[in-house]
Amino acid sequence: MPEPIVQVENVSKSYYRDSLEIPVLHDISLEIPRAEFLALMGPSGSGKTTLLNLLAGIDQPTSGHLLVAGKDIASLSDGDLAKWRSENIGMVFQFYNLMPVLTAYENVELPLLLTKLSRKERRKHVETALSIVGLADRMKHYPRQLSGGQEQRVAIARAVVSDPTLVLADEPTGDLDRKSTDEIMSMLSRLNSEFGKTIIMVTHDPRAAKAAHIVRHLDKGELS
Amino acid sequence: MIPVSYTVRNIINHKITSALTILGVSLVVFVFAAVLMMSTGLRETLVATGSDDNAIVIRQASLTEVQSIIPRDQADIVKTSPEIAVATDGLPLFTKEIYVLITLLNRHDGDKANVVVRGVSDKSLELRPNATLVEGRMWREGTSEIIAGKSIAERFAGCGLGETVRFGARDWTVVGILDAGGSGFDSELWGDIDQMMDAFRRPVYSSLTFRLADPSSFVALRDRIEDDPRLPLEVKREKEYYADQSRSTAGFVSILGTVVSIVFACAAIVGAMITMFAAVANRTREIGTLRALGFSRLSILNAFLLEAMLIALAGGILGIAAAATLSFVRISMTNWDTFSELAFNFQLTPGIVLRAILFAVVMGFIGGVLPAVRASMKRIVDSLRAV
Incomplete structure (x- = not known):
């Protein structure tokens, strides 16, 4: 088995509402090899998005270790985590989460503004990313001028433009029709097979999950 | 750093709230600049009355x-x-x-x-x-x-x-x-x-x-x-003598105007604060997304502070432009140093422009700081859940 890029070791996560503890994830352990495409499935409230957020470093586990490319991200400070995210994580959201006042080009360029790349180099990267998702001709369009599927493709371009270690997708097809769902899934498959991207995708949709190589189920905070 | 275009376009996109805040700030800046112009006009009129080569003698x-x-x-x-x-x-x-x-x-x-x-x-x-x-x-x-x-x-x-x-x-x-x-x-x-x-x-x-x-x-x-x-006489350079004559009146106008401007400014700051709190509330998910992409808390803080200061700067420029029209107005008032009527023009100087702009930007900063801190302190997971 190839060396795992993600190692989740005995991770638990609880939220607190007033003094009431609400356990969300219970003693999760998981290893994901490099260049793998994993789908996390499960009913609502099972902890899928929480696990994805922990892997993205935008939430902290209550206990356990999370190693991404050998680094324990649970031990990083807030500032270090922000920097780590910019270098290692590409995120795709259910509702695309594009900045409405920025063009497709500018949205995709956002993660690169955190790098030391020159304007010219950034342009090259953005154009490449938008070409991969088939939207090279829509660079100057604002999100409101694009369809849902196109917006999600821009979001995918934004997620991969900085060549991150992991692409994390949270219900990437949850807001799309069947045709757009197929387009997005074939795009994610291509990123995995052609460009070797490690993808972890949370989904409800069994049709979308079919594109993944590994499907894991979460139920009541436990992985099966 | 979050691109300035993001900030500028958000200001333009929220036309009505931005315009109302700009108007509020501009009114305060107008009053502030007008008072300074009045005090400067009064002083300059009297200073111009004296000549450098002349001396004036009055009783000690x-x-x-x-x-x-x-x-x-x-x-x-x-x-x-x-x-x-x-x-x-x-x-x-x-x-x-x-x-x-x-x-x-x-x-x-x-x-x-x-x-x-x-x-x-x-x-x-x-x-x-x-x-x-x-x-x-x-x-x-x-x-x-x-x-x-x-x-x-x-x-x-x-x-x-x-x-x-x-x-x-x-x-x-x-x-x-x-x-x-x-x-x-x-x-x-x-x-x-x-x-x-x-x-x-x-x-x-x-x-x-x-x-x-x-x-x-x-x-x-x-x-x-x-x-x-x-x-038992006192000798003064004529220019100094006339400059002294403007001291009480110009000083009083300046102090009164500054106090009034500060009171007005408090209202403008509250206005800017409401606008910025609304901006933060409307863009919670965008803030979460930017943080998830790797932008630091400081970047978020700076972006919202910049937005507040740019709105205030626009208000400052508008206020100065309105005040500039007063340059054509000639008014007369009693100079309390001499108890006599004195006619003078409102006078706009580069110093007044600079002070008024600075005043506007400081208003923007004060009005923007709390909303910007709130934006930067939001938890990413909570922000991403916002509708």
């Missing part, structure tokens, strides 16, 4: 010519000072003057106001190079003729060319109009000193003004006169 401890009395013998001693320049006729370029306040009626609204009457000599005009006779002629010696400053001629009944005005138990005919280039002399009536002293039954002068042959001899002259036990 009298702040202005109004309170000053100089007996004839003391005036004659001062006149013999060797530092005084010589006029074209070979006589000292020196004038003894009296300064009296009379009450006249405003030509337009009938309100009473104090007006300066100055008894002058044939050297007075030569000593004031900024003052020229633009209409009519000079008064003739031994007659009840006067010349009127341009502002007085326009605003007070009986002071126009050819008109007659009554004061000092006599009727005086205006035979000339004086243009003193917007300085304090524009707000005075000038007539023959001897006629004025007779009319007002004043056997003493108010001030002595003369040109120094060498301006650097001022200190020696001042020390000699002020040390002379026969002369």
Whole structure:
């Protein structure tokens, strides 16, 4: 088995509402090899998005270790985590989460503004990313001028433009029709097979999950 | 760093809230700049009244010519000072003057106001190079003729060319109009000193003004006169003397205006704060997304602070532009140092523009800081869940 890029070791996560503890994830352990495409499935409230957020470093586990490319991200400070995210994580959201006042080009360029790349180099990267998702001709369009599927493709371009270690997708097809769902899934498959991207995708949709190589189920905070 | 275009386009996108906040800030900046322009206009008008080469003598401890009395013998001693320049006729370029306040009626609204009457000599005009006779002629010696400053001629009944005005138990005919280039002399009536002293039954002068042959001899002259036990007098450079006269009024206008501006500014700051809190609430998911992409808390803080300051800057520029139109307005008010009416223009200077813009940006900063801190402190997972 190839060396795992993600190692989740005995991770638990609880939220607190007033003094009431609400356990969300219970003693999760998981290893994901490099260049793998994993789908996390499960009913609502099972902890899928929480696990994805922990892997993205935008939430902290209550206990356990999370190693991404050998680094324990649970031990990083807030500032270090922000920097780590910019270098290692590409995120795709259910509702695309594009900045409405920025063009497709500018949205995709956002993660690169955190790098030391020159304007010219950034342009090259953005154009490449938008070409991969088939939207090279829509660079100057604002999100409101694009369809849902196109917006999600821009979001995918934004997620991969900085060549991150992991692409994390949270219900990437949850807001799309069947045709757009197929387009997005074939795009994610291509990123995995052609460009070797490690993808972890949370989904409800069994049709979308079919594109993944590994499907894991979460139920009541436990992985099966 | 979050691109500035993100900030600017968000301001433009929320046209109504941005425009209302800009308007609020601009009104405050308008008041702030107008007050500074008024105080500067007042000061500059009086400073321009004085000349660098001239010295003025008044009685010791009298702040202005109004309170000053100089007996004839003391005036004659001062006149013999060797530092005084010589006029074209070979006589000292020196004038003894009296300064009296009379009450006249405003030509337009009938309100009473104090007006300066100055008894002058044939050297007075030569000593004031900024003052020229633009209409009519000079008064003739031994007659009840006067010349009127341009502002007085326009605003007070009986002071126009050819008109007659009554004061000092006599009727005086205006035979000339004086243009003193917007300085304090524009707000005075000038007539023959001897006629004025007779009319007002004043056997003493108010001030002595003369040109120094060498301006650097001022200190020696001042020390000699002020040390002379026969002369309880005070010597000042004419420019300084007039600048001192603006101190109380200009200072009061500045302080009052600043206090009013600060009170208004508090309201504008609250307005900016409400706008920015709304902006943060509307863009919670965008904030979460930016943080998830790797932008730091500081980047978020800076972006929202910049937005608040840019809105305020726009308000500042609008306020200054509106205030600039006041430059064409000439107003008159009582100068409390001399108790007399003084006409002046609102004066916009680069310093005022800078201070007003800075004032606006500081308002934006104060109004933006709390919302920006709130935006930067949001938890990413909570922000991403926002609808």
